[in-house]
Each structure stands twice: as structure tokens, then as C-alpha cells.
Amino acid sequence: xxxxxxxxxxxxxxxxxxxxxxxxxxxxxxxxxxxxxxxxxxxxxxxxxxxxxxxxxxxxxxxxxxxxxxxxxxxxxxxxxxxxxxxxxxxxxxxxxxxxxxx
Numbered sequence: 001x002x003x004x005x006x007x008x009x010x011x012x013x014x015x016x017x018x019x020x021x022x023x024x025x026x027x028x029x030x031x032x033x034x035x036x037x038x039x040x041x042x043x044x045x046x047x048x049x050x051x052x053x054x055x056x057x058x059x060x061x062x063x064x065x066x067x068x069x070x071x072x073x074x075x076x077x078x079x080x081x082x083x084x085x086x087x088x089x090x091x092x093x094x095x096x097x098x099x100x101x102x103x
Contacts, residue, residue, distance in 0.1 A: 001068075001069050001098060001099070002066055002067070002068065002069075002098075002099040002102065003066070003067050003068070003069055003072040003096050003097065003098060003099060004064065004065075004066055004096070004097040004098075004099050005064065005065050005066075005067055005072050005075060005094060005095070005096050005097075006062065006063075006064045006094070006095045006097070007061075007062065007063040007064070007079070007092060007093065007094045007095075008034075008060055008061075008062055008092070008093040008094075009060060009061045009062075009063065009092045009093075010059075010060045010061075010090045010092075011059055011060060011061060012090075013082075013086075013090075013092055014061050016082060016092075017061075017063065017079075017092060020075070020078045020079060020082060021063075021075075023078065024071065024074050024075060024078060026065060026067065026071065026075065028065065029063050029064065029065035030063065030064055030065070031061055031062065031063045031064075032061070032062055033059065033060075033061060034059070034060055034061065034062050035057040035058070035059055036057060036058040036059075036060065037057050037058075060090075066099065072096050075094065076094055076096065079092050079094050
């Protein structure tokens with residue numbers, strides 16, 4: 001089954017994400033710069049590490065791609081390995097969504 005993978009990555013880890021994608025031979029994906037905002041960003045919410053306040057937006061990258069299920073699992077495993085090896089508030093986040101139909 002085809003999967004849609006969405007990855008949030010702070011710009012500081014973008015190079016490492018590119019290396020992960022290359023290492024498992026993912027050579028077709030899209031990216032965009034994103035500014036995240038959160039009303040009342042106080043550092044105490046679950047999303048405080050992803051979204052800045054209106055005065056200090058949080059800049060990160062969103063990458064997305066369509067992959068076979070085994071390749072998406074491999075990608076998530078590699079991202080988890082990377083996150084386990086860092087001590088930071090903003091790990092790379094990845095989400096997998098099933099694609100029911102496509103043309």
C-alpha cells in the first residue's frame with residue numbers, strides 16, 4: 001500500500017534529514033519552508049517546541065513524499081534512530097498516512 005509521509009524538521013537538522021533520505025535511496029520528495037505560530041506560546045504545552053509566539057515564529061521545513069509501506073517504515077526507523085541520538089527539544093517528527101486511492 002502507498003503511504004504519504006510528512007516530516008517536520010527544524011532547519012538545524014535539515015542536512016541530517018537529507019542524509020537519511022539519501023541513505024535509504026529516497027530521491028523524490030518535496031519540501032517547503034514553514035513559519036509556525038502559536039497563540040500564548042508559554043513553553044508548557046505539547047507543541048511549545050514546534051511553534052513560536054507571534055513575535056518569534058518558529059522556522060522549520062516540511063518534507064513530504066509518497067512511499068511504499070516498507071520504505072516508509074524504514075524511513076521512520078531511521079528518523080527514530082536519529083532522534084534517540086540527540087538531546088534536543090525539537091526532534092524530527094514524521095507522520096505516515098495511508099493512501100486509499102490514486103490516479
